[in-house]
Amino acid sequence: MSHRVEAVGSSARAGAAVRSAPQAIGGPGGGWLGAVDPRTRLLGAIAFAGVTVALSSLAALLMALTLAGAALLAARLPAGPTLRRMAMMDGFIVFMLVLLPFTMPGDPAFWVFGWPASWAGLERAAAIALTANAIVLMLLSLVGSLEPTTLGHALARLRCPERLVHLLLFTVRYITVVEDEYRRLRRAMKTRGFRPRTNGHTFRSLGYLIGMLLVRALERSERILQAMKCRGFTGRLPLLDDLRYGPRDVLFIGTTVPALGLLLTLDALYVGLV
């Protein structure tokens, strides 16, 4: 019982995050990053990710994580929910990280039930954890704080294929609609006494539920296309906002590029020393 409530609850929260990510957690206009152009933020996150995966020393990776933390503060995202998201990702990879010390050859650091855990493996696991967390935190801070539609527009202005951007904008628009429908159907099932368990009845019911969502999605999309044609849809969605680079972008680039350069230099020095 509690499990089902939790499952429905968590999915509700997750979907709502796409709709209201910026409103709920900071948002454009809030924080120092608010005035930085979405394109600059997107490119900044990509450059940071590219540099961070190239780092190999733990010291440089720790600094990268610190930079990501600074971005979190600059975006004025509430630390709690954002860090919780980051921790959820760690939950996914924890088993892989725990295995690494035991599967990588090297000087043993300690033993668990007679299995040696190597220093090399520990270091590798720490490096992966630092890299993954730094990049995700930077991504959530720089790009995750944008309005989802703005992300689409920024991608379009960066010469992303038009069809892909349209698909993204449509998906963002209808996730909440479909999610509301899903919750309505789930509530109806609950009213009729449906409790998810590990059994055939549950799998069949959820399968019917997803099938029904798809059928309704198809019918809805037909109505959408009719309505759009009626309003003269020519196959192109006009992008209304015009993004402009400003002085804040110069400042952002002026701090990001030296910071990334510093990371690379520090890493090269450290690797050279060891």
Add this chain to the structure above:
Amino acid sequence: MHIVDGALSNAVVLGGGVLAVGGLALGLRSLTLEKIPVAGVLSATFFVAALVHVPLGPSSVHLIMNGLAGLVLGWAAFPALFVGLLLQAVFFGFGGLTVLGVNTVNIALPAVLVWLLCRRGVASADTRVAVLTGFVGGALAIVLTAVQVALVLWLSGDEFLPAAKLVVLAHVPVAVIEGLVCAAAVTLIHRVKPELFGTLAAPARAA
């Protein structure tokens, strides 16, 4: 399962990126402007389906449904699932940025393969054939995804081999569950709206 930044070797990350761009290009070619709304709403539906948790013993797993996505979307599954992964990475922090290509290929390539193998069967007039194909497609997509995840881990270093084996093993029950859920979804679609399997996935036809 999402792979995170920093675990894979550069060659694997680049290879995944190149394959993903190729798949996206092929998928977008099939998406004429008339089909964008239907692809967008279906893409949103698969995004929501991935939020559905199924209890598995004391724990629970979330659905992936890439097999069904392939059966419904065909090549368009590539961009549709990519958009889902992009939104998950940017707004939920699932997965990563440099591994977006690898993750897309791991989820979307099985979807397209399932479509190529099962598109006849799932559109069959015989309900039993369609439902059985639905089960095979749903389960096969998860098996292929797990094998691909294991493969990219193993290609990145021998030290990941035990983790890679564990990934495949852990996905066996998931594959069975996805197969059963997919079969049920196909049953319902077959009864209510059988043309769903031909809307996007069928070769381009004037609407």
